Amino acid sequence: MIPPDRARRKSRPSLYISVDIEADGPIPGPYSMISFGAAVAGRHDPDGTYVPYDPEARTFYRELRPISEKFVPEALAVSGLDRDRLLREGTEPATALADFTAWVREVATGTQPVMAGYPASYDWTFLYWYLLRFTGESPFGHSGCLDLKSLYAAKTNLPLRAVAKRTMPRELLSARRHTHHALDDAIEQAELCNNLLTWEA
Structure with missing residues (x-):
């Protein structure tokens, strides 16, 4: 095992980017990601210092053209997006994901980007x-992902299944409303990320 001090010396800062996606079904491929939003949350330095940023300052949002004819009406209804409009006007996935990759690389200059989500598994x-399918690579690598639900469970020593936002201390939660608009929710989630990473449990 690499000692923590040596790992700190060898690593670059991590830049946490909160990402929220909306989809019309449970898995990619048969179903489509129909929108996604991202907001820069903050920077985690190798010495352990966490610097929160204004999550509204650097953001990204796209609505996408669906990639298949299949969809689950209940899943589609969550976002409130009009699928017929997306088929006509949605951004081609290859274009949207290439734009996103360029944006991540620009905002993450000098750091290693990490996608943050709550829970991160679905998003x-x-x-x-989508990144691998439409661009052939991921700016986050294959494992640059921080699950905020797991982070809270580890900080509080709670079983993962016992964790829910309604059980969290109020000061950790964003005051923003959860709208199921991908950018709104990415910004809300960035505030949760910042609060968790600066919180002494």
Whole structure:
């Protein structure tokens, strides 16, 4: 095992980028990611210092053209997006993901970008699949993903299944409303990320 001090000396800062996706089904491929938003949350330095940023300062948002004919009406309804409009006007996935990759690389200059989500598993599954499928690579690598739900469970020594936002201390949660608009929710989630990483449990 590499000692923590040596790992700190060898590493670059991590830049946490909160990402939220909306989809019309449970898995990518048969179903489509129909929108995604991202907001820069903050920088985690190798010495352990965390610097929160204004999550509204650097953001990214796209609505995408669906990639298949299949969709789950209940899943589609969550976002409130009009699928017929997206088929006509949505950004081509290859264009959107190339633009996103360029944006991540620009905002993460001098750092290693890390996608942050709550919970990250669903959003990361779609985002990583789309990145690999439409650009051939991921600016986050294959494992640059921080699950905020797991982070809270580790800080509080709670079983993961016992964690829910309604059980968290109020000071950790964003005052913003959860709208199911991908950019709104990415900004809200960035505030949760910042609060968790500066919180002494």
